[in-house]
């Protein structure tokens with residue numbers, strides 16, 4: 533893919549060569565960088581997950597020339613394909629937080645987009661259930677919070693009413709969220725990506741951003757072919773093969789975003805938040821001829837996540853999860869290459885059964901099968917309060933034209949189009 537980028541450079545060499553920047557003061561690193569081909573580009577988006585793709589589309593629709601750099605062989609192989617695929621209503625997040633604002637706005641944008649573009653989705657609604665008396669007050673807090681966030685149609689139901697809607701459910705009370713739903717994330721990304729490409733965006737796969745620096749006011753982004761980065765796992769320093777000189781860079785690298793920012797010479801590391809990683813595993817329901825639920829069923833949120841809930845796939849299949857398992861960080865190269873351990877240990881089912889049986893007592897022994905896992909890019913650790921999304925521009929880190937997105941955990945999928953809209957509005961004129 534780097535060849536493709538170089539070809540792009542050659543095709544546009546007249547304009548590009550004339551703007552190559554010759555550094556006056558050269559040390560050995562800059563000499564190395566100086567030898568690399570350089571390409572002036574308008575906008576670089578780092579990462580082709582749902583957020584990066586939505587940002588690329590939004591910028592391209594506004595007439596910007598966009599290049600998306602993705603380390604994997606295709607789009608959406610990170611957290612964007614390892615989540616519950618739930619369109620959240622926006623009731624969990626503190627009023628006026630980015631999570632609340634983007635979730636509510638993003639949900640509306642997403643439903644409109646999916647309806648107009650034929651992206652498979654269903655607004656099936658959600659029941660958040662109180663299974664013990666201590667939970668009831670928490671439902672009231674969620675109701676107040678959701679109402680303040682502008683979530684439509686929220687209503688507390690008595691247990692019998694909820695159990696009439698869902699005969700397999702057991703609960704004392706429930707909060708009905710009719711605007712929650714599910715979406716086929718892959719189709720969504722494909723549709724957004726197609727539109728971005730139709731408006732001139734280029735996606736460069738198998739290409740990894742390894743670092744960056746500032747020359748005067750110009751941002752230099754160092755990229756390399758992923759296959760060459762792979763050789764550096766556990767050993768050598770990756771060498772840049774091409775330098776991109778963009779007007780705007782949007783760092784949407786998910787789990788890797790903080791590492792990319794740390795490897796950008798010119799940002800004060802003090803502004804980069806500490807990262808934490810929380811794996812969430814899913815189990816699927818097997819040995820069943822019929823599916824027990826028609827709505828999303830969520831317990832009261834737990835530390836680090838929303839609780840082991842029932843998520844439905846568009847064909848009605850049921851999965852349970854994700855739980856919360858704090859995992860350590862990897863070295864930066866392994867992170868760029870998404871070498872996280874996504875295996876689901878069958879033993880974890882032992883913890884799932886009692887949690888699920890609190891609201892689904894008929895769950896049969898032996899009916900849970902390991903599914904898949906995702907890793908949450910978190911900005912607060914075990915036992916700490918959740919932290920909001922972080923979107924940093926020049927006002928925070930001092931680099932004109934650089935936007936960093938950190939901690940884009942749930943509801944990042946729901947929020948993706950609203951985040952993109954906001955970034956384009958604030959940073960791309």
Ligand SMILES: Cc1cc2nc3c(=O)[nH]c(=O)nc-3n(C[C@H](O)[C@H](O)[C@H](O)COP(=O)(O)OP(=O)(O)OC[C@H]3O[C@@H](n4cnc5c(N)ncnc54)[C@H](O)[C@@H]3O)c2cc1C
Nearest residue numbers: 579581583603610611612615616618741786788944945946
């Ligand atoms: C278990 C779980 C359940 C979730 N459930 C929901 C839900 O139901 N609803 C909801 O709204 N949200 C949910 N989320 C959150 C949602 O999945 C994420 O917020 C969203 O997918 C983030 O998208 P992204 O584009 O920021 O990141 P990613 O999808 O991780 O994309 C980042 C991309 O950057 C690439 N990359 C990394 N390093 C580099 C580099 N150096 N150079 C080039 N490319 C690089 C990666 O390969 C990757 O493709 C969930 C998350 C988890 C973990």
